[in-house]
Amino acid sequence: MAKKLAAATAVVALGLFGAINASANPALANLAETRDDSLAGIKASLANETALTNVILGVGAEPNTRNLVWYTDSENSGAPIVELITADKLTNGAFPERGATRFTGNEIATHVAGQTQSRGFEANVNKITFKDLKPGTSYAYRIGNGDTWLGQWQFTTEQAGDKWSFFFTGDPQIGASAGHKGTNPMERSWQADTWGWNETLKLATKTYPNIHTHVSAGDQVESSRTSQPNSSQNQTEREYLGYSYPQALKTLQNAPTLGNHDYYTGGRATYQEHYNHPNFDQDTWNSWWAENNVLFLHMNTEFTGPDAFEAHDAWMTKVLAEQGGKYAHHAVVMHRPLYSTGPHSTSSATDDVRTTFVPLLHKHNISVLLTGHDHSYARSHIVNNFYPGTPGNNWKDQTGEVINLGTGENAPKEVFLTDNQLVSIVANSASGSKFYDINEADQPYLAVKNQEYLRNYTVVDVDACSFTYRTHRADGSSEHEVNSIVDEVRVNVPNARPTLDANPEPLTITQSEASSADLLQGVEHSMCDADKFPVEITGDVDASKLDTPQTVKFTIAAGTEWEVTAEREITVVKDPSISADKASYAQGDTVNFNIDGFAPQDEVKIELHSTPQEVATVTADANGQASGSFVLAADTTPGEHQLVAIGASGKTASADIAVVAKADDKDGKTDKDAKDGTSKSIPPTTPAPTGSADDSAKGLATTGSEDVTAIAVFAVAALLGGFTLYSTRRRNA
Secondary structure (H helix, E strand, O other), X not given: OOOOOOOOOOOEOHHXXXXXXXXXXXXXXXXXXXXXXXXXXXXXXXXXOOOEEEEEEEEOOOOOOEEEEEEEEHHHOOOEEEEEEEHHHOEOOEOOOOOOEEEEHHHOEEEEOOOHHHHOOOEEEEEXXXXXXXXXXXXXXXXXXXXXXXXXXXXEOOOOOOOEEEEEEEOOOEOOOEOOOOOOOOOOOHHHHHHHHHXXXXXXXXXXXXXXXXXXXXXXXXXXXXXXXXXXXXXXXXXXXXXXXXXXXXXXXXXXXXXXXXXXXXXXXXXXXXXXXXXXXXXXXXXEEEEOOEEEEEEOOOOOOOOHHHHHHHHXXXXXXXXXXXXXXXXXXXXXXXXXXXXXXXXXXXXHHHHHHHHHHHHOOOOEEEEOXXXXXXXXXXXXXXXXXXXXXXOEOOEEEEEOOOOHXXXXXXXXXXXXXXXXXXXXXXXXXXXOOOOOOOOOOEEEEEOOOOOEEEEEEEOOOEEEEEEEEOOOOOOOOOOOEEEEEEEEOHHHOOEEOOOOOOEEEEHHHOOOOOOOOOOOEEOOOOOOOOEEEEOOOOOOOEOOOEEEEEEEOOOOOOOEEEEEEEEXXXXXXXXXXXXXXXXXXXXXXXXXXXXXXXXXXXXXXXOOEEEEEEEOOOOOOEEEEEEOOOOOOOEEEEEEEEEOOXXXXXXXXXXXXXXXXXXXXXXXXXXXXXXXXXXXXXXXXOOOHHHHHOOEOOOOOOOHHHHHHHHHHHHXXXXXXXXXXXXXX
């Protein structure tokens, strides 16, 4: 019997309730009913389902890929098949007959899975990679065998950009069955662990439907330490059935981390079967993947000891050399913590991890560290290559640095990292399968520690500057509501720290530029977010203070550990100008001019507009001044003109002058009514000048043009007149 999933992010997990023939029921989602996610319903599903199990959609080797893994029992492993299509091409949730990308045969890697007795039935493990996915796009995929479709889901790729978010969870550890502490009402069973795990992810995805990525801190299952892993007494494979039960494991891209329980004898043999790990290193069991602006490095904390540092270091060096430059942020995810609050905080195993990984992360300038293992929540102070020393109340032989900006309720909500500093987050249990009490030993490296015996999940918001960690309670108590916040902090990471030229070159501006000049022009600076960290400018520029250096101060991220400042000298000088000795000139007159406010020794070209005509060149003296003259051409068009001074320095100035026709011009007319008793030259009527569009729009006369049109009209009229006279005489003859 098929059942329908109510959540919009997944169509249906029909494999949990038996196979449906595709030809008889093509619209799988439409035939489904609400899935029973109660503890009783989960127990029934986990006890009876074998056809399609362990479906996990994983991160891919590249951001535009996804890796899929699934198990099918022997009856449904003969001809595995997968189809992928963009979700907008579904009809009422059903795949079309054509148009989907189909994977069969050698495109699907398949083999018989191990630990049959632990699982209770024989199964095949199948793996495939979806490639060339587009960002911000919803896809549907379905899994089948031959002509029978077993299950169908949807997923959405992350929208490309610097701002995005992912879920981070700690220690589902399905099968630990030891979470009955405090107010936690959970039954002690691996099925109850599955229920808690599923409830957490349902709440997270409902609260944040636009998050499409999930990162786990490890210990996905409890596993067994038995030396005979393929045994009916070993629950490892059943625990994997529980871990992969939530819809989020099929609809988000999931990135697991190797935990100590995953690595125990019972789970080690099949750990790599249950995940389709990208970029997995067989020597260290480290792996990496990336999304948007973050490179994730998953480190194996089960590998410590004398040779571990060199092996991990070689792997990190290679990956960062090849991939690090592509991504702004580098985040390390590992299971065992460096700075936690539970009983593991003082264990010798944790001391081994610190000995290996504290100097390793410092060497590679890692500022983002996500961990689990201690089944309690902890946020570290800012630490710099900090090794707490010998575990115990006194913590002897400490090295490195802890920057304590406040603890508990006084812990900062935003911190700014510099150089090789980092802040560590330790996730509490996401399933409730196990909680640890807070260790009473002093932990000098912790800003926040919390244990309320309530399931947690963390949302990590990423942008160009920071990682913001917001940890939620996935269930409630008499003191706390469901989904309330345990802790939230914005960590501004060192690689995003602003830069500012400490010694900017002095700037010279003119009086007219003083109120609007870009005082930062030519000053090298950068910031990860100009809105959050704008350049603040203090100090006024007085436009009336000429030729006197004035100082302004630039500041970015004022009042924070990121604050950078610089001072710059600003000198205000006169605006460049040009003036003529008269306002009006007759054709052929001498124009005397002066320039001022130009750069010392500036070569200044003088042009007469409208149609640009170079009339003189002068060189400014040490004060930016010069004088000169030129003779107006006799054919200069009467009207309004401009003198334009153009300096080689880029400075320009202009002045208006008028040109009139000479009084004795043969085409001119004498104004007998002039009140001063002199003749006033009145230019003849002429057509519009043919100068530049801008100058014509200003009403400027065309410089140096002849009245060709008028001459042509006169000539044509004369010819026509002669022809008429000749014709008249012939008729009268």
